[in-house]
Amino acid sequence: MEWTNEMTIMMMDGVRETLFMTLLSTIFGYLLGLPMGVALAVTDDNGIRPNPVIYKVLDVIANVVRSIPFLILLILLMPLTKLLVGRSYGTAATVVPLTVAAAPFIGRMIESSLNEVDRGVIEAAQSMGADTMTIIVRVLLVEARTSILVGVTIALGTILGYSAMAGIVGGGGLGDIAMRYGYYRYEKEIMFVAVILLVVLVQIFQTLGMKMSVKLDRRQR
């Protein structure tokens, strides 16, 4: 098989589409997941403002959404996608189910990052008369930032993986290319190239993310 110019263009489009879906979904995922994770950590029994009702509701939502396979979620959410994006197919349309799938996952990671913050430091802030909001913004999120950044790195990788299924709704991207050429047409070379590009992308995210989190950590110098 000969490598043509069109194929290069197709691959570049694939990279572009994958990045678009992954980054946008991660951003929207954090817009939803960050408050959710904070709420989970704060209203937990051992949190700074325990509230069993709010905790339970969020807990159930997170578990339900996370237990639906992404492919099914993609189909279930089509009406919502159509409402938000205007249509239920294409790259932009996949951002909606990706975001919905990512948010509870991100929420759980934020929750666990915040739960790692030393109780003593929180108590110190309380003893100074800090209110709940101040403790969240100035203590929890600050002290947990390294762990949160590691979480972002993990989230990017996972969402990138989910985005491979976007082909089902014509979302495009590298995963879609790999499936179409490798699975349906047995053109394995194209599949390999697409997979290698996916691996490279995940590597880049992972390396950058870890570098940043280490750079921002003041505990080890």
Added chain:
Amino acid sequence: MAGMIEVRSLGKTFVTKDASVEALQDINLSIQKGDIYGIIGMSGAGKSTLVRCLNFLERPTGGTVEIEGRDLSMLSEKELRAQRAEIAMIFQHFNLLMQKNVIDNICFPLLYAGVSRKDGGRKGTISREDARKRAYELLEIVGLTEKAKAYPSQLSGGQKQRVAIARALAANPKILLCDEATSALDPQTTQSILQLLKQINREFGITIVIITHEMSVVREICSHVAIIGDGRLVEQGRVADIFSQPKTKEARELIVKGRGEERRTLEGRQKDLMKGKCCIRIVFSVNSSFEPVIANMVLRFGQPINILRADTKNVEGIARGEMILSLPDDVKMQEDMKAYLTERGLAVQEVDGYGMD
């Protein structure tokens, strides 16, 4: 006269699903302005719960806590936060923000704590520069100016506690609560932190409450002490009185335990005394204690000997006496004395300062 802190019949019960634990019962304390008040007890006695009741980090389940005549249980959340800003606290594990440098840690209560401005409070009323200026002043008080830009992980335990003290002073508190503040520090550092607390008490007139399990801390700086045992107030009064006439078993136990702490420093001095001298360690077994061996030996040889240490130890359930003697310089005399003691059934052993344990 009403005190700075008045605690009346305070009680705290923790209720869990299948049990309730009475952590504190009927505690009454009156702490005056300018006191350095020690609260001492064995671990698990409830002292940490008690100190957290003083600023309502733990809400008591009975009784009242009054700060300058204000009953804390009558305050709203907002008023309580404002009140807390006047009651600073330092901790065993320092509890500094690990991701912020020293100056930012000290600025924290100035910039973010207390009641927010829209509630008429002082939060945010101080500019960032003013906060920094104040933080540098505080850093000078605790003697750490050169560490302003360092992060807590780069500091020693004593330095971290100094930063915590500077942070505690930032909001001009009237009261400083110290929860086992020196328990994670070595003896020398403990000394320097205690001296700093003393200085703060004297210069700023801040009332200090010290929670500790170490009698040496109480003896070193406290004017008054309360002894807590099993969630109850066992004994309280001036430190000097309790030391000379402890009324309760708990007080006596703590004082004896305190002697152990003291001995560690004494042993250092003993080692100096033993330098260049011939010293022996003798051990009495049960039946060798009937004869006044040492006295007889002194009479027999007509030479004074110096008893550096005498102690009894429980070895496998049998009480054994142990003594360290410094013998006269005459070598012949030394040999005769050792022979005399051995004859009387005592284990004799030459020691050079490290023979003590």
